Amino acid sequence: MSLPSQQQPVQIHKERRRSFMDYGGANSFNNFASSFSRAQQYSGSSLLEQVEDDGGANRSASFSKKDSFLHSGTSRGDLAISPLNEEAIVDDEEAPRRPRRGDGDRLEYFSFPQPDESRVGDGVDGVSDLDEFTPLVPTSSKQSSFKSHRLPTGNSTSPQTIFNSINTLVGIGLLSIPFGFRQSGWIMGVALLLGSALSTNLTAKYLGRILKHHPHLFTYGDVSFAYGGKFFSILVTLFFVLDLIGAALTLILLFTDCFAIIWPHTVELKVLIVTIVFFTSLLPLNILSFFSLLGILATMGIIIVVVICGFLIDKSPGSLLEFAPTAAWPTSAKNLFFSFGIFMMPWGGHPVFPELYRDMRHPQKFTHASNISFSVTFLLDFAIGATGYLMYGAQVNDSIIKSLMQNANYPSWVNKALCLIMGILPISKLPLVIRPIISSYENILQIAPHFSQKSSTSRGALRVIVRFIFCCVLLLIALMFTSFGKLMSFLGSAICYTVCLTLPLLFYLQLNKSRIGSVERVLIQVGIVVSISCALLGTCASITTKSTT
Structure with missing residues (x-):
């Protein structure tokens, strides 16, 4: 009976520290740090990492100007979201998933590269483990597979x-x-x-x-x-x-x-x-x-x-x-x-x-x-x-x-x-x-x-x-x-x-x-x-x- 009481102060201390870091809601210290980290990934990288030819790699989706799709023709795959029908094209193993739009009609789902499944961490949305091999920007026109993930953007105040x-x-x-x-x-x-x-x-x-x-x-x-x-x-x-x-x-x-x-x-x-x-x-x-x-x-x-x-x-x-x-x-x-x-x-x-x-x-x-x-x-x-x-x-x-x-x-x-x-x-x-x-x-x-x-x-x-x-x-x-x-x-x-x-x-x-x-x-x-x-x-x-x- 004494073990839970001995552990209780430690548990309370962790909760207090967590609430302090999250104080302020959307503008909390944790959210500011997350927003800053994303901005560092964006800086100066998006264009360079998109215009890379895939050497004729197979495309899983096609895009046309008529359907308002964009594909650079130089990256390893295609954007799997249509702004018209709001349907996401995903892996054959997954059913098509409808992107959800939140405040300001912002897109909350898209597909981005998953080059190595073994490298994906256990964090939120599978993108918490940033290492030397992590692409600086998971952009809409860089696709190597079409697994649907929550868009790691649209969160900054x-x-x-x-x-x-x-x-x-x-x-x-x-x-x-x-x-x-x-x-x-x-x-x-x-x-x-x-x-x-x-x-x-x-x-x-x-x-x-x-x-x-x-x-x-x-x-x-x-x-x-x-x-x-x-x-x-x-x-x-x-x-x-x-x-x-x-x-x-x-x-x-x-x-x-x-x-x-x-x-x-x-x-x-x-x-x-x-x-x-x-x-x-x-x-x-x-x-x-x-x-x-x-x-x-x-x-x-x-x-x-x-x-x-x-x-x-x-x-x-x-x-x-x-x-x-x-x-x-x-x-x-x-x-x-x-x-x-x-x-x-x-x-x-x-x-x-x-x-x-x-x-x-x-x-x-x-x-x-x-x-x-x-x-x-x-x-x-x-x-x-x-x-x-x-x-x-x-x-x-x-x-x-x-x-x-x-x-x-x-x-x-x-x-x-x-x-x-x-x-x-x-x-x-x-x-x-x-x-x-x-x-x-x-x-x-x-x-x-x-x-x-x-x-x-x-x-x-x-x-x-x-x-x-x-x-x-x-x-x-x-x-x-x-x-x-x-x-x-x-x-x-x-x-x-x-x-x-x-x-x-x-x-x-x-x-x-x-x-x-x-x-x-x-x-x-x-x-x-x-x-x-x-x-x-x-x-x-x-x-x-x-x-x-």
Whole structure:
């Protein structure tokens, strides 16, 4: 009789801890953590993992435009849900299952890959065990079998979506905004930053409207195929490959530039960071998601340190108590064009917004969530940009971190804190940045876990070897680039204008044409022309500019 009473306090303690973690209902800590984890899986991966040819694998279902189906023609199977009859095509062992629609008419069932039954965990919906082999995004157009599962999306509340959106948008792009103000001056700089925020917020909502009226579309890749077919999807994928490689290079250069101030051996530093990337690329996804959380803290730490440094000294440069000389206008048209990409770079998270939309519990609140997310991100970007420019003026480097670390007037702890942050930031972000590329070439080479023609041991060893070769190639490319600012400007102009403005406007113009008025159509067409022009001017300026310091 004493045994139950002895166990009772432990049972009560567990229940209390569980209720604390679940306090707040839909916005509880557990649900926020789950929403954040899903957002990390979405980030930068959906399109790359969809445009993988299955080499003529058998298709279990067919799709036609007449029935409003979407199939990319490049993945291992087809979406087994019809938005018209709401019937799911499943395995022969299972009867057809009707998807259930919940709040906001959101789809709650779909089919997604189950490459290895032995790997499926015992968690809720069979997707709790995330490891190195887990696909980053179980998307609608990636099917290798047709077992019906509850859709692992459609659960995030509006606050959770806002948090994930801000986390997607706030990144290392803000570190070069002070340099953007140096190139453009106050008036044009504020206009460009505000204009980029307003325009990308609009195109994000355009993507949401496309998904609202096309329920069979789930990802940016789905939308691109619906617009232009397989060839166009592959073409868009090339932009994402360049974007991801460029993002990896910017992180490597940022790490190298900062630590070169205290240890001037850039080649050795690049070898060090790429070596770390190789080993972290072998880690399971749940650990990488934890690293991403560290990246958020590191980014906020940078903002805090920059503001604090402004009040540590009372003389320029590097002080907010005595402003450095600044300019209202750009010194040349070329400098202005160079700043185009820098002010567009912070908004490069558009490929994730379709999945964030599908992840919402109430999709009708997406517009509100997008407005808040872009507003908060704009305020953070403007705050760090204005602060850095006021502190250093025309002397500001292409990264505000370099300007802080090169200032000998600050206390010694500033460099130590920045070294700690700049050690965490690239290491926390690089593994997730390169993961979609690794996943793609492993599928192309047929060495991904779901290919079973080789033993698991030999396949694993081959993956390690190929990843080592990939990291070596990444290192060789990194050795060719030396300017953080030029790379940021190029990526912002050539990639972000295309992905964040031009393509979403084209998608909306075509896919929602029956809902667009004549005036709005003309404005969208003008926006496309302006976006392409800015992309071309900014790209040319970033290529022809010799130095950014």
